[in-house]
Amino acid sequence: MSWLLTILVFLPTVGALAVMVAPQGVVKWVAAVFTGVTFLLSFWLYIGPLVHMGFLGPLNNTGGFGTVMSPAWMDASPWIHFTVGSLQLNIDYRLGADGLSIFMLILNAMLSFLAVIGSWHIDKRPREYMALLLILETGVMGVFCAFDLYLFWLFWEVELIPMFLLIAIWGGRRREYAAWKFVLYTIFGSAFMLGGIFLIYFMLGGQTGIYSASFAFLASHQVAGNLLVGGAAISAQLAIFLLLYLGFAIKIPMVPFHTWLPDAHTEAPTAVSVLLAGILLKMGAYGLIRICIDFAPAGAHLFALPLAILGAVNILYGAGCSLVQQDMKRLIAYSSVSHMGFVILGVAAAVGPGATNAAFKEAALTGAAIQMFSHGAITGMLFFCVGVLYEKAHIRDIDVFGGLQARMPRLTWIYTFAAMASLGLPGLSGFVAEYLIYTSVYAIYPAQTIVAASAMIITAGYLLWMIKRSFYGPLNPHWSGIADASILEMAPLVMLGVVVLIVGIYPGWLVDLLRPSLHQIIQNVNGSVAGLHR
Amino acid sequence: MSITATDLWLLSPEIALTLLALLVLSLDFVVKRKAILSIVSILGLIAPAAFVTQIGLTGSRPLSGFYGMLRVDNYALFFDYLFLLIGAGVVLVSYDYVRLYLKNTGEFYALMLFSLVGAMMMASSSELITIYIALELTSFPLYIMAGMLRNSVPGDPGSASRSSEAGIKYVLLGAMSSAILLYGMALLYGSTGSTDLGEIATALTSIGHGPNSLVLLLADVFIFAGFGFKISAVPFHMWAPDIYEGAPTPGTLFFSVASKTAGFAALIRVFVDGGLVQTSSFYLWGLIAIAAILSMTLGNVVAIVQSDIKRMMAYSSIAQAGYILVGFAALAYRPGGASQAGNAAILVFLAIYVITNIGAFAGIIALANATGGERVRDFDGLVRRSPTLAVGMALCLLSLAGIPPLAGAVSKIIIFISAWQDGGLLPWLVIIALINSVISIAYYVGVVYRIFVSPPPREDRLRVSPALSVALGLSVVAIIATTIFIQPLLSAGGLGANDLVGFLGLTH
Known part of the structure; x- marks a missing residue:
């Protein structure tokens, strides 16, 4: 048993307690130290196994960072064992990290650290702000490394209240509305998710005689049979998939459950928008890949075509909405809807028809996973850029600016860089993900791919148009006195930019990291799809 | 036949608690400093607790005494501990309030202790008449406690008359519910020709209890209705909001935990030990399920629009009773048996509910003592006026809402899962309960929103007394620690449930 995961999850909580008692002057420093240490420790998740494998393991493709069955990191102890009468409830404290978890954990640690740095200007109740940020980090860390379905659900809910308060206290003008909308949407989804968890737990327990919610068990056993719902028989796996997916779809967010997102993103303070887009949306995508399609692959397969259509709709609808936004933050929020559609499309292809397409499916799923990472970094950058601009101008409308490049060369440069990354310029991380998804999904769902690809033009349109209108052209004299981004403000931006560049130029390490985890999922999907068509 | 020493030994916790109540009552005449009464009350609880522990450590259970009227099993011991915990919590929480507003400290504590004696008897009697007497012993002190606020609280001139009104209403409705219960018992x-639960069960297994047996159907309904008042389940909930609002706040806490816990203890005892659940057919389950759905939905929806925090807590407690009834519905679902899982889940849920409610009311009383306000909007900006009180109160409310990592989330999962696993229509009941959990967010998180987000009415620092700080602090520690170390509680609940359901060998 290694303690690293436990430390990573609960160090921020300790930090939150430290922030509560720290002297007023050093609150931000305490928060920065705790998130910083967590960030540094999180690297060991990646480097530790590499050292262990002599740096060649992942390249030799011999297991690498493990799968959900045998993850590289595991930290487990018994927790709840409730055996009364015919009920066996087994919930274990089981934290694990394979490739898929590791890179989300590092992304979370990084963005949380940058969020603290990027919130240095917060003067309104900084103590509570930092404490809530740290508790949020604990919740999200837990979601990404919980390897027991009940534990996953418990961590999933932890994030709710800190995020609610962060939006409600430090948000913009309509913060109350946005915070309530966020919390109600999320909890509504998670209630159905809990129903799905009960369903898979008891059906599998009844069929195998083993009552366990551990991920390794759920991934290696499939629910069989049908459920009678109001007299109609539907596949049990489809029911499980849909119940779980409803919770994740709201988080991703999938159209038509997306309407909380533009409000929450727009009203939240900058760093919180970064975390929302960078991390919280990924919780939904992570759940979709890790839980939905791995534990109910046959159900996912039955829903693959609707999923692909919904993914394409997400991409196109999000892009279309972005095009008409006046508010920069709202524009980026809708671009998130569009970009997260790629994840859905990739996943849909991974569970789609055709048994011979295993390689394409794996590539599509890899693309979806890389898109999660890349969108987290790029959208984080975009929100930080808008945050810097808003801090100086106190307005975010695209039209009121013009020619800012003359006064803010640094910000213009990095903003343009982020926009280029977002629209999928080759050499940056967005391209890697989208290219993988387009090329591989085309083999399975050509029509949806063509529709989705047309959105690339719109994406380029709204991003470049935004950049042109606010940063280029003649300088609007109203802004002649505006100052450029400071070094402190540039630090998180540059750091994320470097990550985007590294992934864009050499995505191989990320693919190696993910390969065993995703390979196992694709095998699971193919195995049960073959069973379905036999 | 005569009463033996064993009988008295089995009754020793109740005897010790009665003596403690008498001691407090007589000390009231001689002691000037009323703080001593509180200290005696809380330390005196160690004596009955020691007797309960001694019985728990000795020999095998179930034991019975007084010609089978008293039945001491793990189920009864579980509730004994819970009632003693309630006693300690209420004394801590009421320490300042009683001194400030009630002026008759000794009576308040003595009444509370007498009521606890009745509650302990309710959990450990297995004979209808004894249960009825125990119920009355529990209830009468409550009626008096509801009307105890004779001088109005400063800043709220109507509070004394509301308290009297609450007392009268409680007596009248309580008397009516007792009558209904007695009618059910008479039927x-x-x-069956017996008042002993074991003999009733034996008789019922031979005469049957089908849907055609109208008399037994009526008996079920009346008994359920009688206890339904105590647990404030819809449609027998009407008393709760008025009486919660009018009674002195420590009394309100006591009603919300003691009356409900004792009601459930006796309800389950009668229905399971008396064989009503095992021999009944589908309609009994349907009855309970409808009561559960109505309680949850009405409680949660109406709580949203309340402006008085005590009224809100009343509707919250109605909704919580609904969640517990989900477990009871699971217990009663299978004809020919009773689910231990449902029963054990109810015990665990009640324990966590008690701990959380003590904390929440400690917060309410602390605020009321400092500002005199008991409206929901008095919580505005509490975090600026007393950060620790605000955080503690918020954690208790979030636990009631079932937000992890607080204990309320685990207890909800356990009660829902124990209902779900029995299959059939129960998953649908659980889904309704889950949707209700979503609705409940609106008012629990609504108060949290006020505490943290709304601007405070004035910028001052509130002082929280040591006793209330201790009560709130202990509850918060308990609701976090229970999540992590829940296994002993689950084992205890399981033991209690097994004793009860295994009684007739009618489990499935």
Whole structure:
């Protein structure tokens, strides 16, 4: 048993307690130290196994960072064992990290650290702000490394209240509305998710005689049979998939459950928008890949075509909405809807028809996973850029600016860089993900791919148009006195930019990291799809 | 036949608690400093607790005494501990309030202790008449406690008259519910020829209890209705909001935990030990399920629009009773058996509910003592006026809402899962309960929103007394620690449930 995961999850909580008692002057420093240490420790998740494998393991493709069955990191102890009468409830404290978890954990640690740095200007109740940020980090860390379905659900809910308060206290003008909308949407989804968890737990327990919610068990056993719902028989796996997916779809967010997102993103303070887009949306995508399609692959397969259509709709609808936004933050929020559609499309292809397409499916799923990472970094950058601009101008409308490049060369440069990354310029991380998804999904769902690809033009349109209108052209004299981004403000931006560049130029390490985890999922999907068509 | 020493030994916790109540009552005449009464009350609880522990450590259970009227099993011991915990919590929480507003400290504590004696008897009697007497012993002190606020609280001139009104209402409705309960018991006696639960069960297994047996159906309904008042389940909930609002706040806490816990203890005892659940057919389950759905939905929806925090807590407690009834519905679902899982889940849920409610009311009383306000909007900006009180109160409310990592989330999962696993229509009931959990967010998180987000009415620092700080602090520690170390509680609940359901060998 290694303690690293436990430390990573609960160090921020300790930090939150430290922030509560720290002297007023050093609150931000305490928060920065705790998130910083967590960030540094999180690297060991990646480097530790590499050292262990002599740096060649992942390249030799011999297991690498493990799968959900045998993850590289595991930290487990018994927790709840409730055996009364015919009920066996087994919930274990089981934290694990394979490739898929590791890179989300590092992304979370990084963005949380940058969020603290990027919130240095917060003067309104900084103590509570930092404490809530740290508790949020604990919740999200837990979601990404919980390897027991009940534990996953418990961590999933932890994030709710800190995020609610962060939006409600430090948000913009309509913060109350946005915070309530966020919390109600999320909890509504998670209630159905809990129903799905009960369903898979008891059906599998009844069929195998083993009552366990551990991920390794759920991934290696499939629910069989049908459920009678109001007299109609539907596949049990489809029911499980849909119940779980409803919770994740709201988080991703999938159209038509997306309407909380533009409000929450727009009203939240900058760093919180970064975390929302960078991390919280990924919780939904992570759940979709890790839980939905791995534990109910046959159900996912039955829903693959609707999923692909919904993914394409997400991409196109999000892009279309972005095009008409006046508010920069709202524009980026809708671009998130569009970009997260790629994840859905990739996943849909991974569970789609055709048994011979295993390689394409794996590539599509890899693309979806890389898109999660890349969108987290790029959208984080975009929100930080808008945050810097808003801090100086106190307005975010695209039209009121013009020619800012003359006064803010640094910000213009990095903003343009982020926009280029977002629209999928080759050499940056967005391209890697989208290219993988387009090329591989085309083999399975050509029509949806063509529709989705047309959105690339719109994406380029709204991003470049935004950049042109606010940063280029003649300088609007109203802004002649505006100052450029400071070094402190540039630090998180540059750091994320470097990550985007590294992934864009050499995505191989990320693919190696993910390969065993995703390979196992694709095998699971193919195995049960073959069973379905036999 | 005569009463033996063993009988007295089995009754020793109740005897010790009665003596403690008498001691407090007589000390009230001689002691000037009323703080001593609180200290005696809380330390005196160690004596009955020691007797309960001694019984728990000795020999095998179930034991019975007084010709089978008293039944001491793990189920009864679980509730004994819970009632003593309630006693300690209420004394801590009421320490300042009683001194400030009630002026008759000794009476308040003595009444509370007498009521606890009744509650402990309710959990450990297995004979209808004894249960009825125990119920009355529990209830009468409550009626008096509801009307105890004779001088109005400063800043709220109507509070004394509301308290009197609450007392009268409580007596009248309580008397009516007792009458209904007695009528149900009489019907049961008429059909089976016995008041002993074991004999009733034996008789019922031979005469049957089908849907055609109208008398037994009526008995079920009346008994459920009688206890339904105590647990404030819809449609027998009407008393709760008015009386919660009018009673002195420590009394409100006591009603919300003691009356409900004792009601459930006796309800389950009668229905399971008396064989009503095992021999009944589908309609009994349907009855309970409808009561559960109505309680949850009405409680949660109406709580949203309340402006008085005590009224809100009343509707919250109605909704919580609904969640517990989900477990009871699971217990009663299978004809020919009773689910231990449902029963054990109810015990665990009640324990966590008690701990959380003590904390929440400690917060309410602390605020009321400092500002005199008991409206929901008095919580505005509490975090600026007293950060620790605000955080503690918020954690208790979030636990009631079932937000992890607080204990309320685990207890909800356990009660829902124990209902879900029995299959059939129960998953649908659980889904309704889950949707209700979503609705409940609106008012629990609504108060949290006020505490943290809304601007405070004035910028001052509130002082929280040591006793209330201790009560709130202990509850918060308990609701976090229970999540992590829940296994002993689950084992205890399981033991209690097994004793009860295994009684007749009618489990499935």
